[in-house]
Amino acid sequence: MDSSDAGILKIYKKNKHQGLDLLYERYKKYVYTIAYHYAGNREDALDLTQEVFISIFKSLDNFKVEFSLLPWVKRITVNKSLNFLRDKKETLSLDQTNENGSSIQDTIRSSEDTESQLIYLDTKQSLHKSIKSLPPKERMVIILRHMKGLKYDEIAKTMDIPLGTVRTLLHRGRKNIKASMKEDGIWEG
Amino acid sequence: MECKLDVTLLQDLLEGVIDPIEKLFVEEHLKTCKQCRKELAELKLLFWDLNDKANYDTSLPTELEHIKGALLEEFAAIPTKNTTAIVLDVHRKNARSAGMFLDYMPGVKASNELVKKGVRTAPSALGKVSKALVKGTRLLLAE
Numbered sequence: 001m002d003s004s005d006a007g008i009l010k011i012y013k014k015n016k017h018q019g020l021d022l023l024y025e026r027y028k029k030y031v032y033t034i035a036y037h038y039a040g041n042r043e044d045a046l047d048l049t050q051e052v053f054i055s056i057f058k059s060l061d062n063f064k065v066e067f068s069l070l071p072w073v074k075r076i077t078v079n080k081s082l083n084f085l086r087d088k089k090e091t092l093s094l095d096q097t098n099e100n101g102s103s104i105q106d107t108i109r110s111s112e113d114t115e116s117q118l119i120y121l122d123t124k125q126s127l128h129k130s131i132k133s134l135p136p137k138e139r140m141v142i143i144l145r146h147m148k149g150l151k152y153d154e155i156a157k158t159m160d161i162p163l164g165t166v167r168t169l170l171h172r173g174r175k176n177i178k179a180s181m182k183e184d185g186i187w188e189g
Numbered sequence: 190m191e192c193k194l195d196v197t198l199l200q201d202l203l204e205g206v207i208d209p210i211e212k213l214f215v216e217e218h219l220k221t222c223k224q225c226r227k228e229l230a231e232l233k234l235l236f237w238d239l240n241d242k243a244n245y246d247t248s249l250p251t252e253l254e255h256i257k258g259a260l261l262e263e264f265a266a267i268p269t270k271n272t273t274a275i276v277l278d279v280h281r282k283n284a285r286s287a288g289m290f291l292d293y294m295p296g297v298k299a300s301n302e303l304v305k306k307g308v309r310t311a312p313s314a315l316g317k318v319s320k321a322l323v324k325g326t327r328l329l330l331a332e
Contacts, residue, residue: 016264016265017261017265017266017267019265020260020261020264020265021257021261024257024260024261025257028249028253028257029249032247032249032253033245033247036247037245037247042250046250046252046253046256049253049256050256050259050260053256053260054260057260057264058264123238123244124243124244124246127238127239127244128244142239146239146240147242147245152206167201167206170200171197171200174200174232174235174239175196177235177239178231178232178235181235181238182231186238187231187234
């Protein structure tokens with residue numbers, strides 16, 4: 001079966017259900033892995049993936065067949081991710097209490113043994129943790145550059161930011177990751 | 190003595206996005222600065238880990254299938270047949286099966302042709318009866 005972008009769009013015009021099914025199958029891994037490394041956990045990544053595909057499915061009718069779907073999918077994924085955490089942040093406050101009546105602030109304070117747990121992190125876990133703790137835009141440029149292998153100008157276009165900003169964000173992101181991974185003792189011994 | 194070199198240049202050097210003149214300058218600097226050589230070695234390790242695709246391996250959760258199901262249902266639901274359509278389909282299939290034996294009965298098709306020819310010349314009342322007969326056989330043949 002022809003599952004190229006043009007092929008998918010052709011099938012979509014004839015059979016909407018089959019076209020959307022193929023499109024989802026082709027891009028689910030791409031979208032989910034970005035969402036997962038950006039959001040840092042499975043639940044948020046699934047919510048994000050769903051949001052991205054809702055947006056794609058909604059506007060697919062207006063998509064021109066002669067263009068490639070990938071840059072468009074990439075852009076929607078990036079935008080949705082950046083907005084997702086921003087929206088989430090607004091609804092989450094440190095003073096908010098959970099069902100047991102303790103605030104988020106207390107929960108953070110009470111986890112005293114966090115540091116001793118980190119000693120046993122392997123490279124993959126440490127990298128994941130370091131990326132997760134970066135500010136949103138730094139995190140996104142690192143994911144796009146190093147996980148997805150995008151070029152600097154492609155990142156600038158996808159995120160709609162100047163090339164110089166991409167460079168600065170990458171510098172800062174790498175510096176922070178390096179410090180964090182060093183702290184975890186990843187490159188010692 | 191603390192080195193004053195902008196360490197972001199070392200990142201650019203490893204990424205191959207450094208300005209050629211700056212590259213010459215940094216390479217010269219590295220020959221004499223132990224601190225920057227150490228920083229470069231660490232950055233190399235960092236780049237190795239950052240670019241290692243195995244570090245981003247993620248298993249796809251089964252929920253992704255549920256999401257697909259829900260989205261396809263919302264955006265391109267396959268029209269389901271209502272009960273009447275299903276009952277009619279069953280009846281049509283039954284009639285077709287019931288008439289299948291006519292395909293193998295000698296003379297049925299030939300007599301149909303004869304009736305057709307006869308109708309053209311026969312009086313109208315007889316014609317109507319014959320037409321009904323032809324229709325009936327066709328229905329049984331379900332063609």
